[in-house]
Amino acid sequence: xIGRLLTALNLFLLTSILLVVLVVSSLYLGLNQDLPQLxxxxxxxxxxxPTEIYSSDGERIKILGERHPxxxxxxxxxxxxxxxxVEDSRFYRHSGIDHRGLVRALWTNFRQKRIAQGGSTxxxxxxxxxxxxxxxxxxxxxxxxxxxxxxxxxxxxxQILEAxxxxxxxxxxxxxxxxxxxxxxxxxxxxxxxxxxxxxxxxPNSPNNANPxxxxxxxxxxxxxxxxxxxxxNLISVDEKQSAQQSDLDLINPRVExxxxxxxxxxxxxxIERSYGKEFVHFGGLKIFTTLDTRYxxxxxxxxxxxxxDLEGKVVKELSDGPLQAALVAVENKSGAVRxxxxxxxxxxxxxxxxxxxxxxxGSSFKPFVYFTxxxxxxxxxxxxxxxxxxTIPISGSEPWSPQNFDKEFAGNIVLKKALMKxxxxxxxxxxxxxxxxxxxxxxxxFGIKSVLGRNPSLALGTSGLxxxxxxxxxxxxxxxxxxxEPYLIQHIEDFQGNRLYENYYHGVQQFxxxxxxxxxxxxxxxxxxxxxxxxxxxxxxxxxxxxxxTTNDFKDAxxxxxxxxxxxxxxxxxxxxxxxxxxxxxxxxxxxxxAPIWVYFMQxxxxxxxxxxxxxxxxxxxxxxxxxxxxxxxxxxVSTIQVAVKEDVDLSAPPVLSEEQELNETDxxxxxxxxxxxxx
Amino acid sequence: xxxxxxxKLWHGVASLIVLSAFLSLEFYTNLFEKSVGYYLxxxxxxxxxxxxxxxxxxxxxxAQAKIKSIRSSLDxxxxxxxxxxxxxxxxxxxxxxxxLVVSREKFLQxxxxxxxxxxERIISSYDLIDLDSRKIWDRVLIKRFGxxxxxxxxxxxxxxxxxxxxxxxxxxxxxxxRTVKRGTLEESNFIANRIFPISEFLPILKSxxxxxxKAVFPQPRWFLGKNYHVTRVGISDFPAGKLSQHLLFGxxxxxxxxxxxxxxxxxxxxxxxxxxxxxxxxxAELNSDxxxxxxxxxx
Numbered sequence: 001x002i003g004r005l006l007t008a009l010n011l012f013l014l015t016s017i018l019l020v021v022l023v024v025s026s027l028y029l030g031l032n033q034d035l036p037q038l039x040x041x042x043x044x045x046x047x048x049x050p051t052e053i054y055s056s057d058g059e060r061i062k063i064l065g066e067r068h069p070x071x072x073x074x075x076x077x078x079x080x081x082x083x084x085x086v087e088d089s090r091f092y093r094h095s096g097i098d099h100r101g102l103v104r105a106l107w108t109n110f111r112q113k114r115i116a117q118g119g120s121t122x123x124x125x126x127x128x129x130x131x132x133x134x135x136x137x138x139x140x141x142x143x144x145x146x147x148x149x150x151x152x153x154x155x156x157x158x159q160i161l162e163a164x165x166x167x168x169x170x171x172x173x174x175x176x177x178x179x180x181x182x183x184x185x186x187x188x189x190x191x192x193x194x195x196x197x198x199x200x201x202x203x204p205n206s207p208n209n210a211n212p213x214x215x216x217x218x219x220x221x222x223x224x225x226x227x228x229x230x231x232x233x234n235l236i237s238v239d240e241k242q243s244a245q246q247s248d249l250d251l252i253n254p255r256v257e258x259x260x261x262x263x264x265x266x267x268x269x270x271x272i273e274r275s276y277g278k279e280f281v282h283f284g285g286l287k288i289f290t291t292l293d294t295r296y297x298x299x300x301x302x303x304x305x306x307x308x309x310d311l312e313g314k315v316v317k318e319l320s321d322g323p324l325q326a327a328l329v330a331v332e333n334k335s336g337a338v339r340x341x342x343x344x345x346x347x348x349x350x351x352x353x354x355x356x357x358x359x360x361x362x363g364s365s366f367k368p369f370v371y372f373t374x375x376x377x378x379x380x381x382x383x384x385x386x387x388x389x390x391x392t393i394p395i396s397g398s399e400p401w402s403p404q405n406f407d408k409e410f411a412g413n414i415v416l417k418k419a420l421m422k423x424x425x426x427x428x429x430x431x432x433x434x435x436x437x438x439x440x441x442x443x444x445x446x447f448g449i450k451s452v453l454g455r456n457p458s459l460a461l462g463t464s465g466l467x468x469x470x471x472x473x474x475x476x477x478x479x480x481x482x483x484x485x486e487p488y489l490i491q492h493i494e495d496f497q498g499n500r501l502y503e504n505y506y507h508g509v510q511q512f513x514x515x516x517x518x519x520x521x522x523x524x525x526x527x528x529x530x531x532x533x534x535x536x537x538x539x540x541x542x543x544x545x546x547x548x549x550x551t552t553n554d555f556k557d558a559x560x561x562x563x564x565x566x567x568x569x570x571x572x573x574x575x576x577x578x579x580x581x582x583x584x585x586x587x588x589x590x591x592x593x594x595x596a597p598i599w600v601y602f603m604q605x606x607x608x609x610x611x612x613x614x615x616x617x618x619x620x621x622x623x624x625x626x627x628x629x630x631x632x633x634x635x636x637x638x639v640s641t642i643q644v645a646v647k648e649d650v651d652l653s654a655p656p657v658l659s660e661e662q663e664l665n666e667t668d669x670x671x672x673x674x675x676x677x678x679x680x681x
Numbered sequence: 682x683x684x685x686x687x688x689k690l691w692h693g694v695a696s697l698i699v700l701s702a703f704l705s706l707e708f709y710t711n712l713f714e715k716s717v718g719y720y721l722x723x724x725x726x727x728x729x730x731x732x733x734x735x736x737x738x739x740x741x742x743x744a745q746a747k748i749k750s751i752r753s754s755l756d757x758x759x760x761x762x763x764x765x766x767x768x769x770x771x772x773x774x775x776x777x778x779x780x781l782v783v784s785r786e787k788f789l790q791x792x793x794x795x796x797x798x799x800x801e802r803i804i805s806s807y808d809l810i811d812l813d814s815r816k817i818w819d820r821v822l823i824k825r826f827g828x829x830x831x832x833x834x835x836x837x838x839x840x841x842x843x844x845x846x847x848x849x850x851x852x853x854x855x856x857x858x859r860t861v862k863r864g865t866l867e868e869s870n871f872i873a874n875r876i877f878p879i880s881e882f883l884p885i886l887k888s889x890x891x892x893x894x895k896a897v898f899p900q901p902r903w904f905l906g907k908n909y910h911v912t913r914v915g916i917s918d919f920p921a922g923k924l925s926q927h928l929l930f931g932x933x934x935x936x937x938x939x940x941x942x943x944x945x946x947x948x949x950x951x952x953x954x955x956x957x958x959x960x961x962x963x964x965a966e967l968n969s970d971x972x973x974x975x976x977x978x979x980x
Contacts (some may be wrong), residue, residue: 006693013700024717090769095711095718131732146721153718154725183778276747283737283744335840491838501751505780505822505839 027102027142035143036131042155042163049285049496053265055292056491058338061261064269065282068178072162075177076192080161082201084232088122092157096123096148123148125204126164151222165189170200171207171256184212186252194236194244198226220249238483260301263343263353264292268489273562285496289336291489296606300328300342303601306346309502311594314583321579326327326598327354329472330569330606335506336485339567340602359465360572363591364532365550365559366444366462368478371420372520373443374431376512382417382519382644383624383631383652389424393433393457401457403429406551413629417523417644421531423549425461432460446511447474448484462550470568471561475560477565478521478546481618482512514618515647521546521615522645528562535592536562539600549596554580555588560595562603565613569603571595575610620648632652711823763787767861768795768803772852775825785813788821796899796943799856804832805845807919812843825849859899866933871915876933877959882914887957897947897955898931909934909941916952928952 026394051064084091090098098121105119120128122266127147151160170180174577180200192200202210202222212219219324227244230236236244268290272281280286302593304326312324322614323345330340343353352358374380375594388411392402403425411424419427432440440460441453453464473487485508495504524546532549547562556578573594581589626632628640632654646652707713730738762783765771769793775781783791792800792809812818817836824831828850832844851857862869866876886898904911917929927946934941947955 002690002693006690006697010693010696010700013697013704017700017703020713028717032724033729034731035728036723036735037728038722039734097714099708105726105951130734146717149714149718149719150725152716153715153722276751277743279740279743280747283741284748443802495748495752499752499755501748501755503784503839506833506841509826649708 002640026291028146031139031143031146035146038147038150038154042159051281051284051286051288053268053288053290055290055294056339057293058140058294059294061259061290061292061294062265067166068176068182069166069191070176070178072158072165074188075162075165076197078194078197079177079192079201080165081235082194082197082226082230082405083165083204084122084161085233085235086201086226087125087204089233091122091161091227094123094152096152097121097145098514100140103593120144121148122164123151123160126160126167127151129164129167168204168205169207171211172213183255185250187663193247193250194227194240195223195247195249198230198244199223199249202226211577212249212251216251224384234427250665260342260347261292261294261297262292262347262351262357264297264338264341264489266343266351267341267353267356271489272493286501287494287496287498289491289493291332291339291491292341293339296330296340296602297342298578299602299605300330300340303598303605304342304345304571306326307594307598307601310590311573311581315581315589316578316584317575321575321577323349324581325350325354325574325576326595327358327468327572327599328602329355329468330483330567330602331472331476331487333476333479333563333566333568334485336487336508337491338469338487338489340569341469341489349578354468354572355498356467356469358572359467360557360574361464361552362462362466362471362559362561363550363552363557364425364428364462365471365548365561365570365591366464366466367420367423367428367460368461368520368524368548369444369447369449369474370428370432370435370440371416371523372512372517373440374435375416376443376516377435377439380416380431381646381650382415382523383626383646383650384416385413385629385631386416386419386427388412388414388419388424391429393429397456403458403461414626415626415631415642415644417526418628418642420523420548421526423527423532428460429457432457436450444474446484447477448486460666464550465535467563468559468570468572471559472568475561475563475570476568478517478524479565479568479615480508481514481616482510482517483508484511485509515620517646518615518618518621518638519645524548524562525615526642532592533562533596534639535596536560536600539597541600541604543603543607543610543612545603546615547596547599549591551588551590551592555582555590556580558589558591560591560599562599564603564607565615567606569599569604571599571602573598617645620652621645622648624652626652730829732789739854758782765791768792768800769852769857769860771823772830772847775823775830777825777827780822780824783821783823785818785820795859796861796892796903796946797856798860798895799854799859800858802854803851804845808843815842857945860944863939864942865940866913866915866931866942869915869929869931869944870919871917871931875918875956876913876915878913879911881959882955885955888958893951894949897945898932899945904932904934907936908949909936916956930955 037353050066052060053062053064064439065125080442086099088101098119101121124144127144131147132144155163157628160265166178166179169175170177170179170184172183174180174183177200178189180203181187181192184200185192185196199212199219202219202225203406206222209215210219210222224245225239227236231241233237268288269281272288308324308326315324317324325344326342327344328340328342329338331337332339341353341355343355354360375382375384388405389404389659390410392400394400405425406423411419411422411427414422414424414427416427437455437459439455441455449466451464451470452468453459456463469487473485476487477484485506488504490502491504492500494500508653525544527549528536528545528547533547536545536547543564545562545564547560550557550559550561556574558581559574561568563569573589581594583589603681623643623645625634625643626639627634627638628642630638631652633652634641635654708771762781764780764784765774765787771781771783771788771791789809792806812834819837821834822831822833822835822839822841824833828846828848830849832845832847833841835841858899867873886894889897903909911932913933915931915933919929920927926949928949930945930947930952932943932945934943
């Protein structure tokens with residue numbers, strides 16, 4: 001009987017051993033080509049250099065692929081004890097697999113009829129982290145196990161533990177214990193206290209569920225569990241545990257990625273990735289020097305935040321509308337360098353960059369390009385008189401278009417400068433109708449506008465979407481008196497040895513003659529002095545400046561775009577879902593009320609302490625005061641006058657008074673000033 | 682029979698002991714895992730570089746390859762720039778859409794290496810001193826747009842500190858067409874009876890007014906500074922390329938390694954004038970020889 005029992009037992013054991021050997025051999029043969037090669041040195045895994053991005057004022061604004069690999073000696077012994085205690089208490093005794101742990105995990109899983117316990121050793125976890133995907137399947141598990149055996153056979157325990165501590169994920173974007181110690185406690189890994197070490201050691205198992213920033217209670221439960229494990233494994237005494245539990249955790253505030261520089265950084269990365277590929281940026285160990293001025297960016301962020309908070313209290317909105325958003329781009333005129341780029345109210349809330357990707361209708365902000373085309377192509381000047389009257393433009397294959405003025409009133413005869421200052425829609429529509437849509441589009445392209453522009457008369461009122469980025473750049477051509485500088489974000493790129501790999505050179509192109517552009521610049525100064533943008537002066541902005549407001553139908557978009565001699569800035573305000581911005585009283589938010597204040601706050605800060613710089617007046621330009629209704633030098637009948645800047649050859653004298661006989665013959669002509677432009681709809 | 686049963690039992694026990702010993706060995710020494718681990722280690726080099734870690738490594742290699750390629754391309758550009766032989770070539774090598782960047786040192790070297798005053802007409806040396814006094818001039822960016830060439834004197838951040846425009850026509854000015862060639866005057870198609878020793882030419886050069894001197898001959902420093910030993914001069918009997926109203930004045934010099942010729946286009950009337958003066962001097966010399974001979978003082 002005993003003999004038979006022994007034989008059976010022997011047979012079972014022998015069969016089991018042979019079975020294990022057979023299974024492992026078969027698996028090896030089957031998976032041999034899928035098993036990865038191991039590196040010569042585990043430190044090799046941390047060799048990739050980070051890419052650093054710098055602002056023009058010398059700030060390091062972003063580091064990509066930053067890792068902080070440290071030696072085991074630089075890690076608090078509390079942490080190494082805690083991680084061993086909770087993750088793999090037999091770490092120093094096994095060779096890749098913990099028999100007891102495995103049997104315990106199998107038994108627990110069998111009892112609970114689900115995978116409740118992993119039973120993976122630290123070596124297995126390292127194997128998974130280095131080489132394998134995170135999907136749970138048996139084949140992956142076996143490969144992971146085989147590689148764990150090889151890791152154990154190749155490296156000593158200290159090397160494995162060090163690599164593990166530098167690789168493992170601790171939640172909140174922290175890879176490695178050093179980075180985790182910095183993110184959660186703002187200190188080095190070697191300075192962690194027992195309580196802090198226990199908390200961190202509890203994270204790799206559930207980096208999100210036990211994250212102390214979002215689930216503090218759960219994190220503390222897990223910490224207590226870790227401390228308990230340490231006591232039961234004789235890694236610490238009960239007294240030490242109790243003392244740790246009574247100590248302060250000193251958790252710091254979470255590092256929120258609300259840095260407004262990140263809109264700019266994203267754009268820089270996108271540009272480089274597009275030109276050189278993702279690997280170049282993320283694994284190149286580059287130093288990217290950008291045009292961003294962090295002071296300007298900070299001003300932009302604060303200006304937008306403060307004014308938006310003010311507007312949020314006034315505007316009617318629903319929860320689904322989301323917050324009121326703003327975008328701002330500031331371009332240095334002389335070079336095209338983008339000094340500030342704000343893509344939204346709060347980067348942590350929304351990473352969508354509205355300053356480059358959000359083409360919203362610019363409204364009247366587009367009118368300067370229409371006026372300039374008319375002056376260039378039709379010989380108009382700021383003193384040319386046009387008639388503001390009801391207008392209907394026939395459109396082939398569609399209903400005729402009847403543009404309306406913002407205030408639903410008509411000004412009658414009016415000089416171009418005044419029309420732009422008052423942002424009269426009818427005049428803009430008349431001008432595009434006369435000069436032709438194609439010519440306006442061509443002019444806009446010369447100003448650097450690249451977005452698709454609709455070939456219809458309503459383009460005159462800014463119905464084709466533009467980004468603040470291109471509007472700021474286009475307006476800088478006006479400030480530059482015709483020189484177009486391609487806007488750019490990257491000054492130069494260096495490799496880790498300091499060799500320059502890319503450099504930006506200025507490509508200033510004189511698109512228009514200064515004497516052609518100056519009249520427009522002067523008209524836009526008028527907008528700021530006494531036109532729709534006069535809020536700029538009312539708010540106390542004293543530097544010489546020009547600009548233009550923009551408000552679209554139903555107050556969906558509010559723009560203010562303006563420039564000084566040195567810098568051009570475009571500001572947009574609106575809802576992401578295109579909802580009208582209306583106050584409780586029913587009054588809509590305009591470019592002047594919603595966007596211009598942000599522009600003023602920003603520009604005031606940027607120009608603080610700087611002397612006002614006047615725009616240079618080109619040769620062949622003369623200044624004159626003319627009658628607003630006739631466009632000629634004022635006479636005793638003039639009701640309203642305006643100062644204009646026109647080319648020297650523009651005659652501003654009224655035609656000579658005709659004799660009675662002539663008067664009778666030419667009555668029709670005299671019914672309007674000779675300077676009046678008869679624009680046929 | 683009983684003895685056979687005991688023997689079987691004994692065998693069973695022995696087998697159990699062996700198997701238990703084997704299991705204990707595995708349990709305490711991890712024999713199995715170690716065997717597999719060492720076998721895999723032995724086979725390591727045969728396996729592919731797969732997985733997340735190697736993927737990162739590969740991406741890093743791709744990035745480094747890209748950096749290397751950019752650097753070698755930039756190095757080539759720099760070498761090409763360093764190899765520009767003359768101030769004139771500097772402008773002639775510019776293609777529209779492909780700006781050229783030269784270091785301050787190279788620009789100055791080419792500027793002062795030009796045998797004549799043409800470089801001064803592009804930018805005066807006093808203006809260069811003015812630019813240099815700001816201590817930020819780092820490089821010169823040269824671009825071509827249609828008939829215009831732009832010179833931007835830029836700082837380390839590529840911000841222009843001075844900009845000037847020159848017309849492409851400037852490259853075809855008489856002063857600009859001075860060239861240097863290897864070889865002798867004869868190899869440059871000068872004929873023997875229009876080639877003269879420098880000693881014969883110098884008295885005539887000294888007798889010319891300053892403007893004409895400059896038009897014919899570069900600053901002597903150009904030769905002396907380079908250790909060029911001027912030996913002969915020549916006047917061509919063919920027009921100077923596109924300049925049909927000009928002849929070539931050639932200055933031959935020896936260096937330690939080769940013989941070279943500086944070709945200077947000069948106005949036809951000036952060339953003829955020099956030619957006649959040289960011939961007159963030859964004639965005078967010849968006459969004085971004849972007089973001396975008549976006096977019986979000839980050896």
